[in-house]
Amino acid sequence: MMPGGDSAPAIFLLFVLNVLTCLPLGHASLPLVINTWPFKDATEAAWKSLQSGGTVLDAVEKGCGQCEEAQCDGSVGYGGSPDERGETTLDAMIMNGDTMEVGAVADLRRIKNAIGVARAVMERTTHTLLVGESASLFAENMGFTAEDLTTNKSLNIFLEWLKGNCQPNYRKNVFPDPSKYCGPYKPRAPVTDKQTRGHANVHSHDTIGMIAMDQGGRVAAGTSTNGMTHKVPGRVGDSPIAGAGAYADSSVGGAAATGDGDVMMRFLPSYLAVEQMRAGADPSAACETAISRIKRHYADFFGAIICANTTGHYGAACNKIAGFSQFRFTVSNSETVTSRVLHVDCF
Ligand code: ASP
Numbered sequence: 001m002m003p004g005g006d007s008a009p010a011i012f013l014l015f016v017l018n019v020l021t022c023l024p025l026g027h028a029s030l031p032l033v034i035n036t037w038p039f040k041d042a043t044e045a046a047w048k049s050l051q052s053g054g055t056v057l058d059a060v061e062k063g064c065g066q067c068e069e070a071q072c073d074g075s076v077g078y079g080g081s082p083d084e085r086g087e088t089t090l091d092a093m094i095m096n097g098d099t100m101e102v103g104a105v106a107d108l109r110r111i112k113n114a115i116g117v118a119r120a121v122m123e124r125t126t127h128t129l130l131v132g133e134s135a136s137l138f139a140e141n142m143g144f145t146a147e148d149l150t151t152n153k154s155l156n157i158f159l160e161w162l163k164g165n166c167q168p169n170y171r172k173n174v175f176p177d178p179s180k181y182c183g184p185y186k187p188r189a190p191v192t193d194k195q196t197r198g199h200a201n202v203h204s205h206d207t208i209g210m211i212a213m214d215q216g217g218r219v220a221a222g223t224s225t226n227g228m229t230h231k232v233p234g235r236v237g238d239s240p241i242a243g244a245g246a247y248a249d250s251s252v253g254g255a256a257a258t259g260d261g262d263v264m265m266r267f268l269p270s271y272l273a274v275e276q277m278r279a280g281a282d283p284s285a286a287c288e289t290a291i292s293r294i295k296r297h298y299a300d301f302f303g304a305i306i307c308a309n310t311t312g313h314y315g316a317a318c319n320k321i322a323g324f325s326q327f328r329f330t331v332s333n334s335e336t337v338t339s340r341v342l343h344v345d346c347f
Contacts, residue, residue: 028311028312028313028314028333029312029333029334029335030213030214030215030217030310030311030312030333030334031047031050031212031213031214031215031312031333031334032211032212032213032308032312032314032331032332032333033046033047033050033059033063033210033211033212033213033331033332033333033339034210034211034306034308034314034329034330034331034332035063035208035209035210035211035256035306035329035330036206036207036208036209036210036256036257036258036304036306036329037072037073037206037208037258037328037329037330038328038329038330038341039067039072039073039076039208039330040330040339040341041066041067041070042063042064042066042067042070042072042208042210042330043063043210043330043331043332043339044332044338044339045062045063045065045066046059046060046062046063046066046210046212046332047059047332047339048062049062049063050212050214055214055218055220056097056212056213056214056218056219056220057094057096057119057212057220059210059212059220060094060115060210060211060212060220060221060222061094061115061116061119061222063208063210063212063222064076064092064094064115064208064210064222064223064224065113065115065116065224067208067224068090068112068113068114068115068224069112072206072208073206074153075206075207075225075226076206076207076208076224076225076226077090077112077114077224077226078090078112078147078149078150078151078226079149079150079151079153079154080153080154080226080229081154081225081226081227081228081229081230081231082150082154082155082157082158082161082229082230083227083230083231083232083233083235084166084169084183084230084231084232084233085233086150086154086155086158086159087109087149087150087233088149088150088154088226089107089108089109089149089226089227089233090105090108090109090111090112090114090149090224090225090226090227091104091105091106091107091108091114091223091224091225091226091227091236091237091239091240091245092104092105092108092114092115092117092118092222092223092224092225092239092240093105093118093129093222093223093239093240093241093242093245093246094115094118094119094122094220094221094222095220095221095222095242095246095247095248095254096122096220096248097218097219097220097221097248097249097250097254098218098219098250100249101122102122102128102129102242103118103119103120103121103122103123103125103128104118104121104128104129104130104240104241104242105117105118105121105129105130105131105135105139105240106129106130106131106132106135106236106240107131107132107135107234107235107236108131108132108135108136108139109132109133109135109136109149110136110146110147110148110149111136111139111140111144111145111146111147112145112147112149113144114224115222115223115224116144117130117135117138117139117142117144118222118224118240120138120139120142120144121135121138124142125138128242129240129241131236132234157229161229161230162182165180165181165182166178166181166182166183166230167179168230169230169232170228170230170231170232170235170262171183171185171232172193173187173188173191173192173193174186174187174188175187175188206225206258207223207224207225207237207239207245207258207261208223208224208225209221209222209223209239209245209246209256209257209258209306210222210223210246210256211246211248211253211254211255211256211306211308211314213253213254213308213310213312217250217310217311218250219248219249219250219252219253219254219308219310220248220254221246221247221248221254221255221256221270222246222256223239223240223245223246223256224239225237225239225245225261227239227261228260228261228262235262237261237262237264237265238257238261238262238264238265239261241265241268242271243268243270243271244257244261244264244265244267244268244269244270244271245257245261245265245270246270247270247271247273247274248274249274249278250310251278251310252274252275252277252278252309252310253274253277253283253307253308253309253310254270254274254307254308255269255270255271255273255274255277255286255287255290255305255306255307255308256270256305256306257269257270257290257303257304257305257306258303258304258305259301259302259303259304259318259319260301260302260303263294263298263301263303264294264301264303266294267290267293267294267297269290269291269293269294269303269305270290270305272286272289272290272293273286273287273289273290273305273307274286274307276289276290277307277309282309282313282315283307283308283309283313283314283315284307284315284316284317284344285315286307286315287305287306287307287315287316287317288317288347290305290307290317291303291304291305291317291318291319291347294319295319300319300321301319301321302319302321302324303318303319304316304317304318304319304327304329304344304346305317305318306329312333314331315344316329316342316344317344317346317347318344318346318347319346319347320345320346320347321346324346325345325346326343326344326345326346327343327344327346328341328342328343329341329342329343329344330342
């Protein structure tokens with residue numbers, strides 16, 4: 001019983017919570033914010049932006065930006081996933097499903113707010129993707145602050161990796177043997193090494209991928225990530241690639257992916273999922289098709305995807321591998337009151 005009152009409000013609250021936690025996966029309602037992983041604060045930042053009159057692009061920028069500042073799981077924003085040289089570099093994209101405009105940055109250095117720079121690429125250039133040093137220079141010219149993205153944590157991850165003979169890494173067919181030694185590496189003939197050693201797994205990364213939809217079914221999608229730990233400098237994953245990391249089309253819906261970007265970007269899973277929805281598939285089925293397509297070639301890839309259509313229905317799918325049997329994602333819509341973490345069983 002609540003102090004000084006009767007127990008009815010508390011019981012009512014419990015009832016409401018109970019009803020909410022029983023909402024079936026994919027319960028439809030607009031507006032909608034949905035993102036990969038249990039990054040609730042990001043979902044709420046996006047939701048708040050929509051509620052206070054922001055556009056879907058504002059919502060995606062705010063949501064992914066929150067994750068960048070909070071360094072969600074160490075896998076988004078500064079101070080995470082140091083590359084082979086110990087540096088954190090960022091990839092991000094944002095897509096306007098009304099105009100099909102995209103802004104993206106890859107291998108961005110020294111700038112924390114990658115999703116903000118991606119939006120600046122979309123709104124202040126006629127390009128789609130800027131990379132590396134030039135992207136950082138563009139960001140500085142647009143008023144973003146340049147600062148060191150290294151933290152004690154990322155430095156320690158890097159130093160431990162060096163101490164452990166640079167294991168794991170993403171090299172193959174090189175000399176010295178990358179499964180035992182650090183570089184510098186030189187090419188080794190013949191090119192026979194097909195092993196997937198060092199490939200991404202559940203622990204080496206995450207990414208925020210977000211879809212926001214307003215009452216009128218306008219869709220935006222975006223991503224932000226610091227990629228994969230110990231990546232080869234210059235490596236860019238799926239996240240800043242339209243159709244791979246995310247895709248939005250206000251006549252259909254949106255999708256966003258997370259996982260082993262080196263594999264996933266070969267299949268444009270977000271584009272495929274949106275096209276499946278265009279052809280009539282419900283979001284869960286569309287997500288499953290996108291995962292199945294990759295599975296056919298890479299049965300043990302690590303990856304998941306979220307999908308939503310413009311009626312506010314949503315779904316998710318993931319590839320079941322050792323250590324990854326459930327994928328969690330977060331949703332806010334008018335039914336959830338606050339953001340809710342849901343999960344889907346991988347197949
Ligand atoms: N897809 C991202 C990448 O490969 C990482 C992730 O989603 O976990 O860069």
